[in-house]
Amino acid sequence: MVEALREDWSFDPFKFLESNGYFYGRGTLDMKGDDASLVANLIRLKQEGFKPSRDIIVALTEHEEGGDANGIEWLVKNQRSLIEAEYCINPDGGGGDIMNGRETILGIQTSEKIYLDYTFEVLNNGGHSALPVKENAIYRLAGALTRLSGYAFPIKLNETTRMYLERSALQETGPVKEYLLAASGMPADLAAAEQLAAISPNYNSVMRTTCVATMLSGGHAENALPQSARANVNCRMLPDDTPENVLGTLRRVVDDSLVAITCTYSSIQGPRSPLRNDLLEIVDRLAASMWPGVIVTPNMSSGASDGRILRAAGMPVYGISGMFINVDDIRAHGRDERIGVKQFYDGVEFMYRLMKAVTIENQ
Secondary structure, eight states: OOOOOGGGSSSOTTSOEEETTEEESTTTTTTHHHHHHHHHHHHHHHHTTOOOSSOOOOOOOOGGGTOGGGSHHHHHHHOHHHHOOSOEEOSBTBEEEEETTEEEEEEEEEEEOEEEEEEEEEEOOOEETTSOOSOOHHHHHHHHHHHHHTOOOOOOOOHHHHHHHHHHGGGOOHHHHHHHHHHTSSSOOHHHHHHHHHHOHHHHHHHSOEEEEEEEEEOSOTTEEOSEEEEEEEEEEOTTSOHHHHHHHHHHHHOOTTSEEEEEEEOOOOOOOOOOHHHHHHHHHHHHHHSTTOEEEEEEESSOOTHHHHHHTTOOEEBOOOOEEETTOOOTTSTTOEEEHHHHHHHHHHHHHHHHHHHHTOO
């Protein structure tokens, strides 16, 4: 769970609050709501005397937000037998979108982009600010970042992102619909894909690796030429790419031997989970019964979840949740985090039906 400061919120972030049709508090959206849904539904199934055709294993882990000691990595390494399964359903990475007041898309996450950090660093001798010279660490770093800002990694689609674009076209109109259909074709229309990327950061992020400067530091005194300048560049890499290829691309784009570029953090890489038609059909049917007209689509998360650990360990993972959120008011990790009361209870009911469906039909 992400930390929260009381002074940043309108109320105590760690005291549960219901107000004006919303549940407020840190974690209501990410991930206490879905965690509570899993536990509540296990209790409900037990009370009803439900006998599943296969084991239902629930593991609530903390690694993604900083719980290294007792997270999913520890379970995989030390207690793999307790969580061994044909596949994992992970609510983190699933969920649906509300646009213009109605539920529109429900995603099934089959893959995630990989989190990477690179440091750009320039060093030189510095000097007195009264005697400036052309060679300046800050200017050289600024030039490198400017070149980076003008570069876009190539568009690459896979089974998941191609179907995501194709199904997203069902809820769009006009030129955007045409771009989506053309970009999702075989072969993809790259010109149409670039039009989509220019229109929407979301469409852009699912089609390519992205790298962006996120932190800057430089200099040591107001009256001295900088002896160093440094930037952090955060990348979200497509799962089929490699950190080494991203590093090589960054060095090629910067094209300056005086700008040292090093990878300072690389998340665990997990392969895409193969799309299961049985799961897709179940979610399609349940969504149609609860939210008529909602489009169900596989997707790839631009963020990260514990699912990547299981994928790397050889277990397919599918991000599925019935919790819907307003795409124009996403407060996860932010101030006054909240989820709609109706959306929460609908999500709980969806997970109840999903638990029953996959343990009766999916054998």
